Amino acid sequence: MSETTPFWWVDAGAPTSPPEVALPGEVDVVVVGAGLTGLSAARTLAMSGRSVLALDASAPGIRASSCNGGMIGGGHQLDIDEIAAKFGSSMVEPLLRETHLDANAFIKALIADEQIDCDLAVTGRFRGLWSKREYDAAGRELDRLKKIVPVEAEMVPRERQHEEVATDIYAGGTVLPLHGGLNPAKYVAGVMEAARSRGAVVQGDTPVLDVSHNGSGFIVETTRRSVRAGNVLVATNGYTPATLGFARRRIVPVPSFLVATEPLGADTVKGLFPNGRMVAESRNRHCYYRPSPDGQRLVFGGRAAMTPVPEGFASSQLRRLIGSIFPQLGEVTFSHSWNARTGFAFDFTPHVGCYDGIWYAMGYSGSGNSMAPYLGHKAALKILGDPEGETVFTRSGFPTRWWHRGPPWFLPFADMLFRARDAANNVRLDRR
Numbered sequence: 462m463s464e465t466t467p468f469w470w471v472d473a474g475a476p477t478s479p480p481e482v483a484l485p486g487e488v489d490v491v492v493v494g495a496g497l498t499g500l501s502a503a504r505t506l507a508m509s510g511r512s513v514l515a516l517d518a519s520a521p522g523i524r525a526s527s528c529n530g531g532m533i534g535g536g537h538q539l540d541i542d543e544i545a546a547k548f549g550s551s552m553v554e555p556l557l558r559e560t561h562l563d564a565n566a567f568i569k570a571l572i573a574d575e576q577i578d579c580d581l582a583v584t585g586r587f588r589g590l591w592s593k594r595e596y597d598a599a600g601r602e603l604d605r606l607k608k609i610v611p612v613e614a615e616m617v618p619r620e621r622q623h624e625e626v627a628t629d630i631y632a633g634g635t636v637l638p639l640h641g642g643l644n645p646a647k648y649v650a651g652v653m654e655a656a657r658s659r660g661a662v663v664q665g666d667t668p669v670l671d672v673s674h675n676g677s678g679f680i681v682e683t684t685r686r687s688v689r690a691g692n693v694l695v696a697t698n699g700y701t702p703a704t705l706g707f708a709r710r711r712i713v714p715v716p717s718f719l720v721a722t723e724p725l726g727a728d729t730v731k732g733l734f735p736n737g738r739m740v741a742e743s744r745n746r747h748c749y750y751r752p753s754p755d756g757q758r759l760v761f762g763g764r765a766a767m768t769p770v771p772e773g774f775a776s777s778q779l780r781r782l783i784g785s786i787f788p789q790l791g792e793v794t795f796s797h798s799w800n801a802r803t804g805f806a807f808d809f810t811p812h813v814g815c816y817d818g819i820w821y822a823m824g825y826s827g828s829g830n831s832m833a834p835y836l837g838h839k840a841a842l843k844i845l846g847d848p849e850g851e852t853v854f855t856r857s858g859f860p861t862r863w864w865h866r867g868p869p870w871f872l873p874f875a876d877m878l879f880r881a882r883d884a885a886n887n888v889r890l891d892r893r
């Protein structure tokens with residue numbers, strides 16, 4: 462049986478709450494949720510001299526932000542035609558620029574400026590494409606992308622795929638050399654320290670129970686006391702509670718599962734990833750995997766299920782997927798196996814905005830290591846009334862569906878649908 466805590470915590474330590482202090486009765490801004498989004502927002506607000514209280518229901522950073530795959534880079538999730546169709550053609554260039562360039566530049570500067578020691582390595586990412594048809598379409602999409610924004614990327618045909626990753630399962634892929642990896646637990650701990658050193662008060666184990674209007678501001682009810690705030694920013698993403706109904710109805714919390722193998726040895730891992738790349742794939746299963754920062758292990762994630770499942774079931778699914786990608790490894794054993802919730806938006810696009818006076822930033826749809834701190838910062842600038850807070854993600858709406866009233870009752874059905882798609886993917890693999 463593997464440890465069910467994230468592998469990242471071995472090196473970084475488990476996220477812990479800062480020492481408890483008496484909560485102030487009144488602040489300029491309360492941030493609800495202290496992951497990458499909330500902590501980055503708290504840092505920006507504190508840097509501009511605002512009094513900020515960032516509250517988390519558990520230890521700050523303990524959810525998705527310290528448990529994820531540790532890949533940075535992001536990029537657009539809808540294709541260019543879909544962006545134009547959904548949001549209008551004027552949104553295409555700014556959306557591509559922010560997701561591919563601005564968010565990454567922001568976090569690289571954040572890590573450098575705050576001297577966050579988080580094993581950042583700009584190794585590049587290989588995106589494995591599942592079929593020849595997808596490979597050809599990705600090549601055409603990349604040509605269009607490069608004409609709109611100066612993204613560094615190149616197509617790698619199937620014949621050269623082993624230069625990037627030792628598998629035959631993909632029909633080639635795309636290399637994005639400026640993407641990379643880090644230890645997410647060290648990263649979020651560093652962002653928390655940065656926010657605190659700028660004067661933000663960060664407190665864990667203090668769930669926000671309710672937010673209500675009070676004159677021109679708000680009363681934030683917590684388990685410890687109520688706090689008056691001029692503004693409130695909700696940064697709860699895949700953990701948005703029922704009390705924050707507007708956001709909860711727009712976010713679909715989907716679990717993602719990860720494992721770390723026992724040490725495989727540096728030569729074996731180098732053999733799998735000759736250039737040390739992060740790898741993500743285009744298939745519905747959306748496997749994503751990478752070498753551990755010390756180059757000794759394989760860290761592997763994917764959609765084992767869309768609902769909570771026992772650890773043994775999840776790790777057996779991931780073991781099967783590893784076996785199909787890297788049959789040369791034989792049976793692998795895991796030291797760690799864990800999961801956390803991503804927050805998906807119905808349009809697979811992050812959103813920043815204000816509803817009934819309450820700000821929100823969320824919906825990274827599985828890819829938030831760059832976007833979450835970036836959009837937390839943008840949301841903070843918006844609260845400050847700073848024109849630099851302008852982002853295309855305030856202009857993208859925030860859709861819900863009439864049948865999403867709060868609890869994600871529909872996920873078991875989505876799970877069945879995706880399993881059918883997985884089966885279709887596998888048939889396609891046999892036939893190609």
Ligand SMILES: Cc1cc2nc3c(=O)[nH]c(=O)nc-3n(C[C@H](O)[C@H](O)[C@H](O)COP(=O)(O)OP(=O)(O)OC[C@H]3O[C@@H](n4cnc5c(N)ncnc54)[C@H](O)[C@@H]3O)c2cc1C
Nearest residue numbers: 494496497498518525526529530531532669801828829830
């Ligand atoms: C398994 C997994 C793998 C991933 N891999 C990658 C990757 O490799 N690369 C990448 O870019 N992205 C990845 N992501 C996505 C990325 O981790 C998230 O997009 C990002 O961490 C979101 O940060 P956040 O601060 O918005 O949310 P979170 O880190 O989830 O923080 C939300 C916080 O809100 C708090 N909260 C909830 N309710 C309340 C309340 N009532 N009061 C106070 N606090 C509350 C929670 O306790 C939590 O700490 C992955 C996600 C998962 C789950």
